[in-house]
Amino acid sequence: MTQQTGAKALLETMMNYGVQYVFGIPGAKVDLLFEEMEQSQDPRVPKLIVARHEQNAAFMAGAVGRLTGKPGVVVVTSGPGVANLATGLVTATSEGDPVIALGGQVQRDDLSRLTHQSIPNQGILAPVTKQSIEVEDPNNLSEAFANAYQTAVSAKSGAVFISLPQDVVNGSTIRPVMQHNLAVAQGVPAKERLQQFADRIHQAKLPVILAGMRASDEPTTSALRTFLKKVPVPVVETFQGAGVISHELEQLYFGRVGLFRNQTGDILLKRSDLVITIGYDPIEYEARNWNKNRAGAIINLDSVAPELSQDYQPDMVLQGDLADTLTELTDLFSEQYTMKDSTKEKLAAIKAEFDQSDLPPHASSEKRAEVHPLAVVQALQKHVDDSMYVTVDVGSHYIWMARHFRSYEPRHLLFSNGMQTLGVALPWAISASLLHPDHQIVSVAGDGGFLFSGQELETAVRLQANIVQLVWVDGYYDMVRFQEQSKYGHEAGVAFGPVDFVKYAESFGAHGLRVDQDHDLDSILDQAFQTAGPVIVEIPVDYSHNHELNENLLTDQFN
Incomplete structure (x- = not known):
């Protein structure tokens, strides 16, 4: 193919991946990429949003990731521009928001010298991202972005950083750019494991769902709502699980938990003999809070394996696509599930007190x-x-x-x-x-x-x-x-x-x-x-x- 700059190859890859917005602040090490975005006549070109601080640009990219499920993109220059990304990227990574951060770097033959704005980009941001790399050849830029995209969206979603030496961005590339690859699909746990899951719910006196951050994407929320119409059990949300309960299902909503262990949801979790965590991440609300002095069982349903601790040792772990798994689980309930009248009466009293607290x-x-x-x-x-x-x-x-x-x-x-x-x-x-x-x-x-x-x-x-x-x-x-x-x-x-x-x-x-x-x-x-x-x-x-x-x-x- 015709030679083009690394910046142009990177921009074309972004367009192939449907990137709508790029947030950032310009600088000499990445100015060619900004030039390409501003001067491009391609209708697919991302809209450049110039921010007033790199940290805020990273926050903006993180919000795009959370709201769309697709990586938000942030581009900054070298030195303090890259260093200012740290807070935004650690927030995105810890809270499951896909982000691709591109940071300028000095040219390659200055990397080991004490030159203007030369800092170890890759090492600085490695602890706050899922992956941190530095591209050493212009021909690798498109592939680096494609792999960053895949890594950012795979469970658990988070931030990926790509360090861009100036001569790599400005250099020539002859390889074709990457096309948008399909997302990595997850499967559904084995049928017998799902049947064991359903049996546990039937046997429980007070099953309670703790809906976490990964329960709040649209497909999972939709599948969870369908499940709750057939299996109406009380639901407690984490702060990032907000909104999984619809108006129609509000009678099942018992609040959110986080920070201090003194909410209605904490009471239900403590007294439940079966807590079902769906898309729950311990960074939202540590198990040492809600699982303290509990005697009941825990089923962990998530797209990632749980972090095990003395305070969180689930009796059953099911890993797979959350929406598809909940749909399969719903089908295992041939009849409408119901709890004992005495349990429903106690829940109604707690619900009335909870609603009054607003x-x-x-x-x-x-x-x-x-x-x-x-x-x-x-x-x-x-x-x-x-x-x-x-x-x-x-x-x-x-x-x-x-x-x-x-x-x-x-x-x-x-x-x-x-x-x-x-x-x-x-x-x-x-x-x-x-x-x-x-x-x-x-x-x-x-x-x-x-x-x-x-x-x-x-x-x-x-x-x-x-x-x-x-x-x-x-x-x-x-x-x-x-x-x-x-x-x-x-x-x-x-x-x-x-x-x-x-x-x-x-x-x-x-x-x-x-x-x-x-x-x-x-x-x-x-x-x-x-x-x-x-x-x-x-x-x-x-x-x-x-x-x-x-x-x-x-x-x-x-x-």
Whole structure:
């Protein structure tokens, strides 16, 4: 074939693999690749999204991976550009989001010299990725991308890094580029093992499903919902399993578990004589929390082998395609499954108490600016329909949202619950808006975490993204603060100064709104959701009840 640059071969491979967006920041070592993207007339060329920080570009790529199941792509230059990828890539890898990261490197004959921006790319990012390689020949670029794609999407999904020496990107290649290969298919466990699985459910007094991150892709969620219509057992979600339960099946929803062992779901898991984990990853909520002092059995159903520990030793492990396995399992139930009436009565009482916990306390007659977290969650719930995407940052607000905000579609409510990474919400929202431009996107952050990536508000304005960004304001890194107070009786190193988020928004060309004594939350949210483009809503929040988040223990009604 005709000679072409390594950059051109790499771009053509991306197009063959259907890459829609490339996020990044340019630099001399990768500028030819940026030139190729910007100057290409091919209608398949990915849209280049220039970010304001490499870490945020990696977050954006991670969100594409989570929302589509296909790798998001991020491209950065050498030196600090590559080093700044680390947080975004470890978040993607730990939380199962496929990403391909391309990082510039000095030319090959400078690799062992102390030259400008020469750092060991491959070694630095190897611990935070599924695979980290450095390409030594332009002819290998297309193959490297194809293999990175396959590695990124294979279970457990995660990030792959490719280091690109400048002379490799700029060099000539004569090999044809790779075509998009089919995904590696997984099978279904043996029929007799599935029958043993079904028999265990029939024999159990209180089977409970713990739905994890890998249960929340669309095919698995669909198969799980079909299974639950025939085998209606209670379901507990992890934070990343949010949305697997539909409106139709809400009577089976018993909340989410994560962080502190004091939720309704924790009670059910403790008392269950058969916990069925589906797509569960221990990084979401360690088994030493929910499996503590349990006597019941565990069946592990997943696309990857489980990590075994003293706290997690399943009685049965079934590995294979989750959706296909659940479909086969459903077919083994010839009749509608039902639990004992006494068990259903106890579950109904717990469910009623759980639903009641979502209600905010009665507002004081005194007119106050601060809003109770449950009032914020309730008001937001009224403004969000099932088709909308809600991204949540890390902080005290994230605990309130994870426990009380209802979501009925998979991967429409996004949390970072593996790394608990500050700053993800706005970059994730930007990606969601690119993928779903006709939907309003909601981003929720605290006044601490928002400024970890707040500079991307300019990116959102530039893209005319319809994002409603809530900022819960209290002046502290409060998720740390209330836990310090609980442990030590006082706090340290958690306070910071005020920011006028309305002026901040306006300085970027966005809209800024504030909840105060003269502007109530509902009317401000009405205005925000009727406004085109990015909107920041500043909400003073009353965190005086946060100490209850890690203290309250629900009544164990199965004792």
